[in-house]
Amino acid sequence: MSTPSSLESLVEALRCLPGVGPKSAQRMAYALMQHDRTGALRLADSLRGALAAIRHCGRCNTFTEIELCERCASPKRDASLLCVVETPVDMNMMEQTHAYSGLYYVLMGRVSPLDGVGSRELQLERLLARASDGIVEEVIIATNFTNEGEATAHYLSEMLKTRSVRVSRIARGVPVGGELEYVDSGTLAQAFRERRTFAE
């Protein structure tokens, strides 16, 4: 093998991307050098640009380029509601529903003992301080309904129980448009257990 060293370094460096192993890193490096040098240059510049500009919002912890993100700085949001999500992407998903006008706290992860991610890594004391500021009345936990997301939700609810805030969890159930025939039985069981009385 006599792969040029700069190409070898590039293959190695591409492996920092999640889900990219040695074979795909090699394929990516060769494809960039052969077919898309403009794209490669743009990627290098974007990486440097994002590294220089991106930081965490001092309040909600999401990615931002300014001290306080637009959402946290907005006077139009309802500061008595605090929604806890795992990632900035989840926050964007919530925003797209237009069903929520409160504020957020982004965990930037989830409790995952196997990966060594506990309450310290997630900086939960910041969330706790936020929940105890006297303005927040309800904390809505919107972590994923995966095992780790559920564990995180449980952990947070235990932690927040002692504070004088209402703690809620977004609802589980049959998706809108969902047919019972095609819904997994776990979801159906939950939807059954958490059934609601029709408003009278």
Added chain:
Amino acid sequence: MSTPSSLESLVEALRCLPGVGPKSAQRMAYALMQHDRTGALRLADSLRGALAAIRHCGRCNTFTEIELCERCASPKRDASLLCVVETPVDMNMMEQTHAYSGLYYVLMGRVSPLDGVGSRELQLERLLARASDGIVEEVIIATNFTNEGEATAHYLSEMLKTRSVRVSRIARGVPVGGELEYVDSGTLAQAFRERRTFAE
């Protein structure tokens, strides 16, 4: 949505990587910014390093950082043999066999009419000039045994027929260690058709 613009640019830029769609680009960008800023910086530097250093060997067309790649410059290689491969990776695979000591020509692609890749895009005139230099005695076509690789092999053999060189194709057949029970019938049919008489 209020994704910071530098993050949006990064997501967009990551899509230049083969096999990366909008969802994985987003996942990659967020993971880099959250968990691996060192890796992101190294990637940016490696991209720039490779872009500045990598070019094509003037003789065999592979990636190199010098005018003529080590292999082409080596006096130990048998210059009467010229092996044609699709990519530098394929060339490395051939080298790892230690079964070949001739020189190479790297197509950097394959004939693919659907993608608009023909003889012009592959710069086949350079290969033709090489095959007609009076030194090369045999051109061994080692493109893949895919449809496009086979079409390329056929095209090359037709093109080289008029020159006074022997043109050969690496053998198809049952892989070493292969059991007939698990070999696909196409391969088996070829192995049957291209059977060899035992040396006496």
